[in-house]
Amino acid sequence: MKAFYAQEQKRHDPKAFLSSGAAQPNPERPERVERLLAGAASAGCTIERPRNHGLGPVSAVHTPEYLDFLEHIFDRWQRIDGASAEVIPNIHPIARNGSYPASAVGQAGYHIADTACPISGETWQSALWSAWSAAEAAETVMAGAPAAYALCRPPGHHAFADVAGGFCFINNSAVAAQILRRNAARVAILDVDLHHGNGTQGIFYARPDVLTVSLHADPVRFYPFFWGHADERGEGPGLGYNFNLQLPRKSADAAFLETLEIAFQRIRAFSPDALVVALGLDAFEGDPFGGLSVTTPGFSRIGEAIARLGLPSVIVQEGGYLCDALGDNLTAFLTGFGGKAR
Numbered sequence: 001m002k003a004f005y006a007q008e009q010k011r012h013d014p015k016a017f018l019s020s021g022a023a024q025p026n027p028e029r030p031e032r033v034e035r036l037l038a039g040a041a042s043a044g045c046t047i048e049r050p051r052n053h054g055l056g057p058v059s060a061v062h063t064p065e066y067l068d069f070l071e072h073i074f075d076r077w078q079r080i081d082g083a084s085a086e087v088i089p090n091i092h093p094i095a096r097n098g099s100y101p102a103s104a105v106g107q108a109g110y111h112i113a114d115t116a117c118p119i120s121g122e123t124w125q126s127a128l129w130s131a132w133s134a135a136e137a138a139e140t141v142m143a144g145a146p147a148a149y150a151l152c153r154p155p156g157h158h159a160f161a162d163v164a165g166g167f168c169f170i171n172n173s174a175v176a177a178q179i180l181r182r183n184a185a186r187v188a189i190l191d192v193d194l195h196h197g198n199g200t201q202g203i204f205y206a207r208p209d210v211l212t213v214s215l216h217a218d219p220v221r222f223y224p225f226f227w228g229h230a231d232e233r234g235e236g237p238g239l240g241y242n243f244n245l246q247l248p249r250k251s252a253d254a255a256f257l258e259t260l261e262i263a264f265q266r267i268r269a270f271s272p273d274a275l276v277v278a279l280g281l282d283a284f285e286g287d288p289f290g291g292l293s294v295t296t297p298g299f300s301r302i303g304e305a306i307a308r309l310g311l312p313s314v315i316v317q318e319g320g321y322l323c324d325a326l327g328d329n330l331t332a333f334l335t336g337f338g339g340k341a342r
């Protein structure tokens, strides 16, 4: 299987975020890349650099004002007297029924959901190349490969059309799905990250051509709190095209695989022409977030089960944080999925 990654993706290096009000080291570390590259190589992947895809694939799923914000906010922020080294918002509109702010501080609060997304001078390029890795993987599958892996870092599934959040800036899974739509009438996105893919849900919420299915730790007491519940089913023409499956905290392999079968029923009924797997590895029992208890062999079984859908698949890296088994978990998933055979 081909894998895609560009070294620019490693430059984004956020320092901190707030967790339950306390400043903590930001877990979305550049070192994640080394573990994931090793994991992909162990699964037999050849790692290639994506081409520059321009803004087209990104602007297909994000608003122009948001992309303009992401590209320029760091420089604007630096002109504020006494501003922090990274862009971190401290005020947010609680609803979108007011005016779009002109100031850098106001726009930061408008476009960034939480403190997990500090923006430095490197962030825009890292996020763009991460999206281009997803774009290249999607084009590879469109050209006939049965599957491709995009080592997307920063991750993407918490990014809405015009909001960053949860370590995510550009929604790489959405970028891949939208590219697949050029050839595929229907595309399904299956999100197996520990956290609900709220940004992906938001981008496709009113659309019947992209089915979004997410399995995740129950958001009743877990990020992203406001989304990921069973009664979020889509809206307008998209009603019935969004499906959320919640797992109790600390659920292990058996419960995860059982719930995955429910997701598959919905995906088969949609009869998609292609699949995007939003692959978070943070459901792992040893992940620092500690939400679920999937094992390393469990990721292999999850990969096997998804491959049995028999769909052309773009596998997009989402979460999964520094722990000894991070690379092994990717190897397990990709090997289970088909690894060397593909």
Ligand SMILES: [Zn+2]
Residues within 6 Å of the ligand: 193, 194, 195, 280, 282, 318, 319, 320
């Ligand atoms: Zn996650």
